[in-house]
Amino acid sequence: MRPKIYLFGDSITEESFGDGGWGASLAHHFSRTVDVVLRGYSGYNTRWPLKVLERVFPGGGVEGGEEEPPLAVTIFFGANDACLPDRCSAFQHVPLDEYKQNLLSIVSFLKKRWPSTHILLITPPPIDEDGRLRFPYIDNPLNQPERTNKAAGAYSEACISVARESGIPVIDLWTKMQQFPDWEKAFLRDGLHLCPRGNRVVFDEVVLKLKGEGLSLETLPVDLPLIADIDTKDPLKAFQM
Template sequence: MRPTIFLFGDSITEASFCDGGWGAALANHFSRTVDVVLRGYSGYNTRWAFQVFDRVFPAAESGGSEGSASPLAVTVFFGANDASLPDGYAAFQHLPVDEYKQNLHSIVSSLKKRWPNTLIILITPPIDEDERLRYPYAENPSGLPERTNEAAGVFAKACMEAAGECGVPVVDLWTRMQQCPDWCKAFLSDGLQLTREGNKVVFEEVMKKLNEGGISLGKLTVDLPLITDIDQDDPLKTFH
């Protein structure tokens, strides 16, 4: 009954439906017009994401209900895990930046092949290594950061390049967040996951790209009549 917007990414996407999350804000904004569908996978890099692509987005002929209709948009938000340092304790998540860029190309190409008219939005990741040391997700005997913002910046640049080469819009969150003097504490809770303010930034930036792509409430219709459109004298008449 309703069109969809898919959110495809790692833990920053998986957590986007938390209280104050950017995915929840999108779902609230588009309520009664669009189903915002969460496809977030904590810890995943782009190699793993592309490996499971057909399971995440089943083709129509396979019986996948969401694969049968073209979504309005898909956000692709990976890179925080790809950018893990190759000699750190999260090295198993690390990918060379060239492979990361190629994987983004492959993901975008696969989405375009399946849904030629769907708006695809790439998003770059920010990192604060100091907070990552304070809040490690695993035992870290070396005491060294497993990610750095400098490394994330290299991957952000590759994401921007991939978006340009693929002809799709990109939210450069890495640059956008660092325009705030105290961005680390304002936008990131543990150097990686978003605070409420960080979620707000992502929501606002994604909304800009959706609007630029022609996806806005003014161009969408509700799936069923609003209460104000129901005939008070004969309510059921409205539904015929």
């Protein structure tokens, strides 16, 4: 059986198989080695999936059809938790302390279920408030951004502290992206979601972190012989397995 990497998160994960998406790029990168499994839930904060983690990651032993532990799980939440509590997307808001506790609980659930699985946290991206005003998701009578970059930064900090406390790697996307000039328009399509160049940043960072965990094309076994390794004079020899 080919091993799996789960991508668990909100809309930035759910739409990661769109054109130029970081999820599709990962699946392409690992096309002969790993199944990249999409578990993105658009609009979700950390509070909601915490109620149904058993449904997202079914376990229950062999009778329940339990599979091999995945190689890795990416956890990519916070962009919705960080919606401001007094703006138009307040129903998605989760207070900073609760966000941190929820993330800790998700990490702890996965560590308990699959002790050998590499867990990789990803902070929310920075927010381009101008973009958020120009591309509202819902009615915004106040005409004020429902997300701010400052709030996203605070949630990003909390995510990093969860990684530190849990001893797991983290991609500090909030900081990373802001190191590039014109990050607001270069990486973000609507002030929050990624355009192809933004997706590329996430893809590159995930590949790098996975490599840091020992998971790379150099180390993972290939599923069936590569065409370059097949003897053109006796191709079937490669399939005597």
